[in-house]
Every structure is written in C-alpha cells, then in structure tokens.
Amino acid sequence: MVSRAATRPGRSPSDAGWLFEAYRVADASTVGAGWQRLVLDAPALATRAAPGQFMLVGSAAFSPRASGPDYLKHPFFFASISPEAGQVSIVFDRSAPFAWEMADWATGTEVECIGPLGKGFPVTAEPAAAPLVLIGSGYGVAALAAALAGLHHDRPVALFSVGAPPVSPDPGLLGVTSRITCHVAGTLEQAWREAAEAMPGAEVWAAGPQDFTQEVAGRALGEGRRCLVTVEAPIACGVGACLGCTSAGDGTWRTCREGPVVPAEWLKGVKRP
Numbered sequence: 001m002v003s004r005a006a007t008r009p010g011r012s013p014s015d016a017g018w019l020f021e022a023y024r025v026a027d028a029s030t031v032g033a034g035w036q037r038l039v040l041d042a043p044a045l046a047t048r049a050a051p052g053q054f055m056l057v058g059s060a061a062f063s064p065r066a067s068g069p070d071y072l073k074h075p076f077f078f079a080s081i082s083p084e085a086g087q088v089s090i091v092f093d094r095s096a097p098f099a100w101e102m103a104d105w106a107t108g109t110e111v112e113c114i115g116p117l118g119k120g121f122p123v124t125a126e127p128a129a130a131p132l133v134l135i136g137s138g139y140g141v142a143a144l145a146a147a148l149a150g151l152h153h154d155r156p157v158a159l160f161s162v163g164a165p166p167v168s169p170d171p172g173l174l175g176v177t178s179r180i181t182c183h184v185a186g187t188l189e190q191a192w193r194e195a196a197e198a199m200p201g202a203e204v205w206a207a208g209p210q211d212f213t214q215e216v217a218g219r220a221l222g223e224g225r226r227c228l229v230t231v232e233a234p235i236a237c238g239v240g241a242c243l244g245c246t247s248a249g250d251g252t253w254r255t256c257r258e259g260p261v262v263p264a265e266w267l268k269g270v271k272r273p
C-alpha cells in the first residue's frame with residue numbers, strides 16, 4: 001500500500017466496508033496470451049475482500065486534473081486474495097479499450113482503488129451435500145480461481161474453463177491446477193457435457209460474460225440444480241448509489257451491491273431448456 005494515501009473507509013448509504021486507497025503494483029505478469037495479472041500490495045483490502053467481490057481500479061488517463069485524483073475507475077474481480085501476504089491480484093484483457101494504459105503498469109506503479117465491493121461467493125457457508133462445478137469464461141475464470149482458493153467446503157470440486165487464451169486466462173497460471181485438475185473446453189456445450197459426466201447433479205457456480213452466464217443459468221435451472229452466477233454489468237459509482245447497474249435483472253437489485261454474485265433465477269432473460 002502506498003503510504004502517502006490515507007485510508008478512507010467508505011460511507012455509502014448502505015455500506016461502510018470499502019476502502020479508497022492507493023496501492024503499489026508488486027508484480028505484473030502474463031497469465032496466458034492476451035491476459036495480464038497485476039499483484040497489488042494492499043494489506044487492509046486483503047483482509048476484507050472475498051472471492052466474487054470486485055474492486056474499482058483508477059485510470060490516470062481520465063483524471064480531470066493532470067496531477068489530481070483519478071475519477072474514472074474500471075471494475076475487476078479479485079483473481080486472488082492473500083491476507084497473509086497483504087496482497088490481492090486482478091487480471092485484465094490486454095485487448096480491452098482501457099488496457100493500453102494498464103499494460104504499462106509495472107512493479108512500483110501506484111494506482112488508486114476502491115474496494116472490496118459487492119457480494120461474493122458463499123465460500124465459507126455451511127457445505128452443501130452436492131459436489132460443486134465451477135464453470136467460467138474470460139474474466140470469470142479469474143473470479144472462480146479466487147473462489148476455489150477461498151473455498152472452505154470439504155466436497156468434490158471441479159473447474160471448467162471455456163476457451164483457451166486469449167479467450168480466457170490460463171487457469172494454471174492463476175494457480176488453479178495446484179489445487180485441482182482444471183478442464184479447459186473449447187465450448188460451453190463441451191464443458192457442460194464433461195461436467196455432467198464427472199459430477200452429475202452438481203451445484204454450479206458460473207462466471208463470465210452475460211450471454212455465457214445466462215446460458216449456464218438456463219441449463220442448470222432446467223436440470224433443477226442450484227446455481228450462482230456472476231454478473232458483468234456497466235459499473236459507475238460501484239457503491240449502490242447511482243442505480244446504473246440494474247440492467248442485468250428486473251430492476252430491483254444492483255449488480256454492485258446485491259451482486260455481482262447472484263442466484264441464477266435473478267437473471268433477466270434466462271432460458272430454460
């Protein structure tokens with residue numbers, strides 16, 4: 001964490017749990033073709049963050065004043081959380097519109113962040129009886145890697161990544177394969193079929209682009225399975241105040257507060273087979 005920046009606890013109408021701090025990049029490395037990981041020294045954040053939550057990462061390019069505070073921030077899921085090391089990490093797609101700036105961030109770069117935000121996966125909840133399938137694509141693979149690392153459940157778990165780099169980051173480089181065998185499938189259809197054979201009736205946690213999670217939600221609910229999904233929606237304030245992130249559902253819940261991890265039934269337009 002950068003010492004010059006004071007810790008400012010959040011004071012949104014509904015939450016005082018987030019921090020607005022500046023962090024130093026401790027490491028920048030590739031996690032598959034087209035994907036970059038940034039490890040941030042963030043000791044206070046690392047003790048509060050949970051898998052499935054996200055943080056807003058500042059962009060100096062949009063600062064209203066050349067030397068002033070950043071004000072436009074991009075949302076990223078936590079790819080890893082280590083209270084012991086006092087670090088968190090995020091990954092980003094190097095082809096994304098904002099990545100031209102982030103690609104230059106290296107060890108020592110300072111960046112302002114807000115987090116942790118939203119509700120994450122129930123990694124510490126009472127374990128359910130059913131095995132658990134994690135299925136993700138794109139940024140969702142990073143969110144699920146953090147979920148896997150944070151799981152307190154003592155039940156069978158498998159992770160399926162849809163799309164090799166550059167579609168999705170490499171799960172092995174995110175540390176997944178040190179814990180379980182990860183299956184990389186070319187399509188959701190293939191991943192679903194392999195998951196059904198390996199773990200029939202499993203609970204499903206899905207993370208990825210909206211059309212991907214909607215497809216998984218429809219399949220899981222159609223088979224009567226419990227299913228949680230992440231939501232990727234436009235984020236403005238990130239703290240529940242602007243109501244700009246309600247488009248993924250029926251307008252009664254906010255991606256940044258009640259999400260981004262929500263029951264599959266909450267998604268708008270979920271198709272059941």
Ligand code: FES
Binds near residue numbers: 234237238240245257
């Ligand atoms: S981004 Fe403002 S309420 Fe969610």
